[in-house]
Amino acid sequence: MSATVVTTAHADNHHDGSSTMVFGFWVYILSDLVLFSTFFATFAVFASAYSGGPAGKDFISLNYVLCETALLLFSSMTYGMAMVQVRKGNIGGVKTWLAITFLLGLGFIGMELNEFHELLFGEENVFFFDPSAYAGVDPETGVRVFGKEVLSAYWSSFFMLVGTHGIHVTTGLIWMALMFAHLGRHGLDKDNKTRLSCLSIFWHFLDIVWIGVFTAVYLLGAL
Amino acid sequence: MFGRLTDPVAGAFHALTNEPIVLYTCIAVVVLAVVVLAAITLLGWWGILWRNWITSVDHKRVGIMYIVLAIVMLVRGFADAIMMRTHQALALGAETSGYLPPDHFDQIFTAHGTIMLFFMATPLMFGIMNYVVPLQLGARDVAFPFLNNLGFWTTFAGAILINISLGIGNFGRGGWLMYPPFSELLNSPDTGVDYYLWSLELSGIATTMSGVNFVATIIKCRAPGMTMWKMPVFCWSVLVSNVLGLIIYPPLAVADALLIGDRYFDMNFFTNTAGGNPMVWINYVWIFGHPEVYFLVVPAFGIISEIVPTFSSKRLFGYTSMVWALLVILILSIIVWGHHFFTMGGGQAVNTFFGTATMIIAIPTGVKVFNWLFTMYKGRIRFEPPMLWCMGMMFTFVGGGLTGVLLSIVPSDWQFHNSLFLVAHFHHTILGGVVFAYLGALAFWFPKAFGVKPNRALGIASFWCWFIGFYVAFMPIYAAGLMGATRRLQHYVEPSWQPLFIVAAIGAFIILVGILCFVLQVVIAIWYGIKHKGKLPVTQNDPWGDARTLEWATSCPPPAYNFATVPVVQADDAYWDMKQRGIQRKTSGFEKIHVPNNTIAGFIAGILQLVVGFAMVWHIWWLAAIGFIAFIITILAHSLNADHAGHYISAEEVQKTEDEFTAALQAQGVKA
Numbered sequence: 001m002s003a004t005v006v007t008t009a010h011a012d013n014h015h016d017g018s019s020t021m022v023f024g025f026w027v028y029i030l031s032d033l034v035l036f037s038t039f040f041a042t043f044a045v046f047a048s049a050y051s052g053g054p055a056g057k058d059f060i061s062l063n064y065v066l067c068e069t070a071l072l073l074f075s076s077m078t079y080g081m082a083m084v085q086v087r088k089g090n091i092g093g094v095k096t097w098l099a100i101t102f103l104l105g106l107g108f109i110g111m112e113l114n115e116f117h118e119l120l121f122g123e124e125n126v127f128f129f130d131p132s133a134y135a136g137v138d139p140e141t142g143v144r145v146f147g148k149e150v151l152s153a154y155w156s157s158f159f160m161l162v163g164t165h166g167i168h169v170t171t172g173l174i175w176m177a178l179m180f181a182h183l184g185r186h187g188l189d190k191d192n193k194t195r196l197s198c199l200s201i202f203w204h205f206l207d208i209v210w211i212g213v214f215t216a217v218y219l220l221g222a223l
Numbered sequence: 224m225f226g227r228l229t230d231p232v233a234g235a236f237h238a239l240t241n242e243p244i245v246l247y248t249c250i251a252v253v254v255l256a257v258v259v260l261a262a263i264t265l266l267g268w269w270g271i272l273w274r275n276w277i278t279s280v281d282h283k284r285v286g287i288m289y290i291v292l293a294i295v296m297l298v299r300g301f302a303d304a305i306m307m308r309t310h311q312a313l314a315l316g317a318e319t320s321g322y323l324p325p326d327h328f329d330q331i332f333t334a335h336g337t338i339m340l341f342f343m344a345t346p347l348m349f350g351i352m353n354y355v356v357p358l359q360l361g362a363r364d365v366a367f368p369f370l371n372n373l374g375f376w377t378t379f380a381g382a383i384l385i386n387i388s389l390g391i392g393n394f395g396r397g398g399w400l401m402y403p404p405f406s407e408l409l410n411s412p413d414t415g416v417d418y419y420l421w422s423l424e425l426s427g428i429a430t431t432m433s434g435v436n437f438v439a440t441i442i443k444c445r446a447p448g449m450t451m452w453k454m455p456v457f458c459w460s461v462l463v464s465n466v467l468g469l470i471i472y473p474p475l476a477v478a479d480a481l482l483i484g485d486r487y488f489d490m491n492f493f494t495n496t497a498g499g500n501p502m503v504w505i506n507y508v509w510i511f512g513h514p515e516v517y518f519l520v521v522p523a524f525g526i527i528s529e530i531v532p533t534f535s536s537k538r539l540f541g542y543t544s545m546v547w548a549l550l551v552i553l554i555l556s557i558i559v560w561g562h563h564f565f566t567m568g569g570g571q572a573v574n575t576f577f578g579t580a581t582m583i584i585a586i587p588t589g590v591k592v593f594n595w596l597f598t599m600y601k602g603r604i605r606f607e608p609p610m611l612w613c614m615g616m617m618f619t620f621v622g623g624g625l626t627g628v629l630l631s632i633v634p635s636d637w638q639f640h641n642s643l644f645l646v647a648h649f650h651h652t653i654l655g656g657v658v659f660a661y662l663g664a665l666a667f668w669f670p671k672a673f674g675v676k677p678n679r680a681l682g683i684a685s686f687w688c689w690f691i692g693f694y695v696a697f698m699p700i701y702a703a704g705l706m707g708a709t710r711r712l713q714h715y716v717e718p719s720w721q722p723l724f725i726v727a728a729i730g731a732f733i734i735l736v737g738i739l740c741f742v743l744q745v746v747i748a749i750w751y752g753i754k755h756k757g758k759l760p761v762t763q764n765d766p767w768g769d770a771r772t773l774e775w776a777t778s779c780p781p782p783a784y785n786f787a788t789v790p791v792v793q794a795d796d797a798y799w800d801m802k803q804r805g806i807q808r809k810t811s812g813f814e815k816i817h818v819p820n821n822t823i824a825g826f827i828a829g830i831l832q833l834v835v836g837f838a839m840v841w842h843i844w845w846l847a848a849i850g851f852i853a854f855i856i857t858i859l860a861h862s863l864n865a866d867h868a869g870h871y872i873s874a875e876e877v878q879k880t881e882d883e884f885t886a887a888l889q890a891q892g893v894k895a
Binding site: 019020021023024027028030031032034035037038039042045046049050051053127128130132133134136137144148149150151152153154155156157159160174178181182185 | 232366367407408409412431434435436438439442443444469470472473474476477478480481484485488489490491492494496497498499500503507855859862863
């Protein structure tokens with residue numbers, strides 16, 4: 001998917017700073033993949049650790065997730081269109097497709113924030129009262145107090161996995177905004193093309209991770 | 224407004240008001256800091272410090288800064304060690320027998336381990352790698368110089384954060400790996416675990432940045448003609464180590480993040496309630512923790528592979544098998560983590576797998592040791608301090624490895640687990656393998672960096688004090704472990720152990736003398752620098768003689784651009800090959816050289832990360848938010864403003880610098 005994009009960034013250089021940058025970025029992506037694997041493993045271990053509290057399937061709406069997924073997957077496609085415009089040297093086209101990608105990504109984040117808000121602060125939220133949970137120390141007596149609203153291990157893993165992905169997507173959006181600033185200053189010079197290639201790798205990577213997330217968390221959770 | 228700083232449970236100033244040792248140490252540190260800052264001001268050095276060091280993206284400068292940080296943290300970590308040894312020598316009988324109450328003692332052993340591994344050994348390693356790798360590859364800098372600078376200041380932030388815990392609040396008490404449920408809020412409600420978690424997150428971010436940097440440098444920035452199989456073995460070891468680092472630091476970062484979730488967000492990953500499972504932490508930190516020791520020792524192996532051929536005046540034996548051994552160690556080190564918790568319910572099959580895999584990893588290590596010995600065989604050996612360190616390393620590390628194989632036998636481990644036998648084992652391998660090799664590297668590359676050799680007598684004294692001190696300190700610990708002593712004992716009731724602890728304390732003091740000799744070497748070198756008003760004179764390129772790798776082709780110290788003309792490599796041991804072919808050093812007709820600009824963004828980002836870390840520990844949410852946003856803005860501003868084009872060192876300047884080098888060579892009557 002992004003292989004052609006990488007070669008494009010390679011091709012126009014006599015100085016190989018660009019290919020080094022792109023290579024280094026791939027190396028970072030590999031380490032990020034290990035990070036996500038660890039979050040996936042955590043989720044797998046705690047996949048049924050509801051501990052008597054609310055379960056995943058009580059809250060999963062597959063239509064909602066379908067919409068989120070469509071936004072993100074289409075944003076990957078529109079980014080691909082932006083890279084085609086980079087190859088053609090058409091900065092107007094790049095900015096247009098980048099803007100569409102940004103809006104789709106923003107939509108995804110908006111939906112995710114809404115979902116988290118419902119889960120954490122809604123009428124029916126995922127906290128449950130655990131009478132044996134440590135709740136601090138009574139300021140007057142100095143005695144330890146127990147019993148508070150907590151997240152079970154399942155929901156903890158859910159928020160960490162989905163949340164980490166969301167933080168990465170948000171970072172990508174900030175980066176996209178930064179790219180508008182860069183493109184405004186120097187146009188489609190070598191450095192900006194390298195940056196767009198790296199962002200491309202990042203964005204597609206997050207898309208692939210999302211496929212893993214919605215499969216493991218939402219599709220399997222809804223069974 | 225001030226978060227937990229005013230909360231009595233967190234006890235921000237409890238240690239300063241109740242523990243004299245803490246109070247006097249903090250006063251001493253503050254006084255020392257004031258003296259240093261005043262000295263810099265009076266000598267008018269701020270400009271130089273800012274331009275040449277703090278904002279520098281030159282790998283040589285960043286490398287030296289890492290090493291300076293590591294040495295300062297060595298003093299801190301070793302102070303913890305001396306305190307523990309003297310306390311345990313006295314601690315026969317009851318809780319009040321030694322001079323350290325349990326609360327304090329627990330923080331000391333935790334800080335000792337955390338600081339030594341994350342803020343001494345790792346920065347020391349990164350400093351050496353930073354300095355040497357681009358020079359050995361025939362490159363002018365690492366692949367991403369700004370990232371290098373940023374990584375250093377991030378490490379600095381983590382180191383400062385962990386040291387703040389001495390005076391404000393407290394440090395964790397759960398050991399360097401902070402097992403839950405002890406590290407959960409229930410059992411550790413104060414700030415100790417939080418200091419630990421945030422410092423390690425910072426350290427981990429820096430390590431990941433450096434990992435990306437070194438892998439990219441080695442794969443992409445080698446001199447023309449230097450194929451992977453013509454690269455020095457040290458560079459191979461750096462590649463393997465950094466690939467390992469990139470694999471293992473994410474699980475640690477995740478484990479720390481999950482514990483942060485438990486402590487800050489009412490989550491339940493590692494609690495015993497609400498579905499949590501502490502064994503998940505154990506697995507994650509050991510998936511990190513075991514390869515971590517290989518992450519540290521693999522560059523040490525690389526260092527030995529550079530020093531031994533130089534001081535045997537003989538080619539490294541078995542280059543190909545050395546590289547394969549490194550790659551095998553890379554893979555095997557990731558599949559042995561279970562040997563750290565044989566006793567924790569894995570069952571027969573799991574334990575057998577991990578025990579066997581652990582035994583197997585001795586084989587590639589053995590291949591390397593034999594190759595070093597075969598390199599020395601029939602060589603013309605010179606017993607300079609770097610070579611002494613190497614010989615000490617080989618002897619000691621092999622011993623430590625053997626006790627490791629003893630531990631890998633599952634039924635035996637059932638007795639040794641968490642005893643002092645284990646403590647002696649890992650100090651045996653870490654001191655013998657990692658520390659000896661890194662100190663040898665410092666002795667070896669010191670004249671390259673500064674143009675003057677460290678004082679030889681002090682170097683020999685330092686080595687022997689470390690070597691003898693190590694055995695005097697740790698052989699009794701092995702014995703005590705076999706007699707049943709567990710680790711982390713604040714006091715004990717068995718009188719027959721006390722003589723062992725006393726001898727161990729004596730050993731620690733012998734090592735202290737070794738450290739003082741080393742510090743004296745540094746002081747003498749600083750005096751040399753001051754005498755020359757900071758402009759170190761250029762001397763001949765190969766002070767040790769018979770050098771084989773490319774860094775020895777440059778002057779001592781090397782010019783900012785490393786190589787006036789990029790060398791073309793035709794064989795491994797590239798510099799040796801060039802000497803054999805009679806290739807002359809170019810003395811005229813140079814071109815201008817492109818170098819990256821200095822930047823303040825790394826330093827500012829580091830300070831902001833420190834602010835965010837501190838604010839998160841103390842729950843000062845508004846400060847953390849502002850700090851984090853400012854950090855993002857710094858990175859964005861750097862991206863927009865940094866002059867990626869850098870600047871040029873003119874051809875005339877290059878000529879002038881090279882002429883100085885030519886003059887120095889002629890004055891000393893040697894050829895480059």
